[in-house]
Amino acid sequence: MNHLSMEQILERIYQSEQFDEMRITRDQVHEMFREHLLFSHSPELGRQINKIHDCLIQRTIELAEHILEDEGFGKPPVPYAFILFGSGGRREQTLWSDQDNGLIYEASEQQTEEELDVYFSKLVDCILRGLDMLGYPPCEGNVISSNKQWRKPYSAYMEMLLAWFQEPEWENVRYLLILADMRCIYGSQDLVDKLKHGFLAYVEEHPAILNDLLSNTLHHKISLGVFGHLITERYGEDAGGFDIKYGAYIPIVNGIRLLAIQAGIQSSSTMDRIRELKEQGHIPETLADEWQEAFAIALKLRDLTRYQVENEMYTTRGKLGAEQLTKEIKQQLKDCLRTGIELQKYVKKSIVSHIDREKG
Structure with a gap:
């Protein structure tokens, strides 16, 4: 593994067809980078580590979509964004970062909110099962897309955001600051940009x-x-x-x-x-x-x-x-x-x- 370039590592991840294949790659990459970190550290090394995390997570989501399609649930019914919070949102993950994530999706005229939630809860279960197999522990604070608070349509996210702003008690403020670090890792960048814009617009006005x-x-x-x-x-x-x-x-x-x-x-x-x-x-x-x-x-x-x-x-x-x-x-x-x-x-x-x- 030591002689593999970044391009070859990323290619190996993109070509993986199973979660356990990616786990083998992650373990090997982990040892390779751990050796580098012991002897020399550079910002470029940090960027490479985060690029590999992004690649692993993106491929996990793609495989989860394929699994749901194979099981007869079809493709995602509406555009959605899988978002990272915490160090993942900031592109500052270490080799051993945990999962802090959410999922935001558009409303639909064809499907009810319940139908959309059924699909996305199944998708999230599959994504998190994959990340679990890759060795990413779930967030101890339950800031994770299996928690319905962090998996909902855009309109519900905006309502939640405004409710937190209007009642700025300690826990709500903590959630607002978590949300401020969000980054779209997969899917609709537009949904995340709109939510960020809503956040910053509220602060500017208040x-x-x-x-x-x-x-x-x-x-x-x-x-x-x-x-x-x-x-x-x-x-x-x-x-x-x-x-x-x-x-x-x-x-x-x-x-x-x-x-x-x-x-x-x-x-x-x-x-x-x-x-x-x-x-x-x-x-x-x-x-x-x-x-x-x-x-x-x-x-x-x-x-x-x-x-x-x-x-x-x-x-x-x-x-x-x-x-x-x-x-x-x-x-x-x-x-x-x-x-x-x-x-x-x-x-x-x-x-x-x-x-x-x-x-x-």
């Missing part, structure tokens, strides 16, 4: 909602002590290690996402959001460079976290082990975290002054 989004955005604090020391895990098997996911990566992702929402930017990737914030004049170039550098460190260290295969699923706790915290890694981490702290301060100041201006 800027006060940014205040509700802010408190949730700043919920995860950067894990750097007041004296500049790393706040490491105190107990359990990760004692002495560092929670790179929630101590560095997520706080940066959350801060950039809210600035992008404020600016009306549709992109879901964190790096793309920073670039567009800079290009549109929302942030100075020096700040954009600092944020990109800090985020690149967070991505690199997140890719180095320990993983395990449990019940055939690839999983990780998102922690760097104590033995991985070398002097060099600690210094990189501290630089990243200091930038993250300044970023969180900047986000708070930017949102508060934006709301004040809109009031004025």
